[in-house]
Amino acid sequence: MAGVASLSAALGGAAGSALAGAREHALAGGCAGTALYRGAVPAWTAPAMQGGGGRLSTPLPHALSRRRNVTALVFGYPLRAGNPGSGRQNKILWIMRLPRRHMPLYLSARPLHANHPVVRQTWPADSSPGQIYPSIVNVPRAGCWRLTLRWAGHTDAIALRYS
Numbered sequence: 001m002a003g004v005a006s007l008s009a010a011l012g013g014a015a016g017s018a019l020a021g022a023r024e025h026a027l028a029g030g031c032a033g034t035a036l037y038r039g040a041v042p043a044w045t046a047p048a049m050q051g052g053g054g055r056l057s058t059p060l061p062h063a064l065s066r067r068r069n070v071t072a073l074v075f076g077y078p079l080r081a082g083n084p085g086s087g088r089q090n091k092i093l094w095i096m097r098l099p100r101r102h103m104p105l106y107l108s109a110r111p112l113h114a115n116h117p118v119v120r121q122t123w124p125a126d127s128s129p130g131q132i133y134p135s136i137v138n139v140p141r142a143g144c145w146r147l148t149l150r151w152a153g154h155t156d157a158i159a160l161r162y163s
Helices: 043-049
Strands: 025-031 034-038 062-064 070-074 091-096 105-111 119-123 132-136 143-151 154-162
Touching: 034 154, 043 091, 062 154, 070 154, 105 132, 119 132
Parallel strands: none
Antiparallel strands: 025 034, 025 154, 034 062, 062 070, 070 091, 091 132, 105 119, 105 143, 143 154
């Protein structure tokens, strides 16, 4: 996936550094200890959230990884298993707290309580602003999926529900 010229353009013209004054609202879609929210995002995501005067006009669902080093902005909420259908994509923007060092992101996904099937994908570190990896993550069946993320010597994990 090529670079994202600006997150504010991808969001329809409004993005913010820390959603000043915004509250988090829990959403359905989290699983296995990973909560999914709308509202405030961590302040360290600010470099990726340029151009919107400090706020998101319509906050995207997001989740924090287990070690709190990755924020997943879920453009394709709710995430759908299989082929999501025309006009829908399971787009997730990964914002990394730790530097990418020009290294790709490796993702391995599997159902929470199973070893198979495994979905593997890789994205280059060629997008900006900030430490981001735009992605589309499709899985073959519904349920809670554990996604392991590896980049530049770092590893973290997140669980997301696909319906």
